[in-house]
Amino acid sequence: MKVLQERIRQEGLILSDTVLKVDSFLNHQVDTELALQIGQEFKKLFGHQPITKVITIEASGIQFAMATAIALGVPFIYAKKKKAVTLSEAVYSAPVHSFTRQEDYLVSVSQKYLGPNDKVLIVDDFLATGAALVGLVDIVKEAGAELLGVGCVIEKSFQEGRSLLENRGIEVHALARIASMSPGEIHFIDNESS
Ligand code: G4P
Ligand code: NA
Numbered sequence: 001m002k003v004l005q006e007r008i009r010q011e012g013l014i015l016s017d018t019v020l021k022v023d024s025f026l027n028h029q030v031d032t033e034l035a036l037q038i039g040q041e042f043k044k045l046f047g048h049q050p051i052t053k054v055i056t057i058e059a060s061g062i063q064f065a066m067a068t069a070i071a072l073g074v075p076f077i078y079a080k081k082k083k084a085v086t087l088s089e090a091v092y093s094a095p096v097h098s099f100t101r102q103e104d105y106l107v108s109v110s111q112k113y114l115g116p117n118d119k120v121l122i123v124d125d126f127l128a129t130g131a132a133l134v135g136l137v138d139i140v141k142e143a144g145a146e147l148l149g150v151g152c153v154i155e156k157s158f159q160e161g162r163s164l165l166e167n168r169g170i171e172v173h174a175l176a177r178i179a180s181m182s183p184g185e186i187h188f189i190d191n192e193s194s
């Protein structure tokens with residue numbers, strides 16, 4: 001997605017060889033017009049499938065899951081993150097290890113909102129190590145729902161997330177794929193999408 005790559009070039013802050021901050025338009029302040037375009041782009045990539053629900057994880061995937069759900073005309077769910085202590089209600093849950101924060105947490109979704117009749121598209125902001133996304137994949141499986149794909153706004157292709165998902169037979173699309181970066185320099189992999 002050309003317009004997204006341009007914004008990353010203009011406004012992205014490359015903090016190290018592995019961490020990109022996009023707080024001015026994606027991750028803290030949100031450019032709503034761009035978010036809606038991102039939703040349309042995911043519709044182009046996945047909308048030929050009979051998706052019934054879009055799922056993401058709180059917090060920074062929410063605006064893109066919502067934009068995609070609006071484009072597809074379906075609801076979206078954001079999985080909640082909890083410290084691995086009490087799980088009172090009837091929820092599907094999966095443990096996730098956060099490499100950035102060096103801690104474990106649980107992601108959970110109420111059993112009321114996901115079930116065997118659902119066909120799910122997972123959407124998130126970053127595809128990095130894939131740890132959080134694999135947690136969501138496990139939840140979809142636990143619910144007996146069908147996973148139709150994973151769409152991420154930014155992929156850091158030098159991390160292992162994509163291969164982790166593709167090894168499970170999952171269709172993955174990212175709108176901006178970063179081959180490598182370092183402060184002052186960023187290289188994208190050319191995309192099939194507009
Ligand atoms: P993932 O690939 O499945 O997202 O999992 P990973 O455990 O690698 O990423 C942990 C969290 O860090 C995720 O946020 C992910 O979006 C975020 N992240 C990874 N790399 C970057 C980066 O280069 N820049 C920024 N800004 N974020 C990055 P999360 O767990 O969904 O938390 P939240 O921030 O949405 O609350
Ligand atoms: Na995220």
Ligand code: NA
Nearest residue numbers: 060061125126
């Ligand atoms: Na994040």
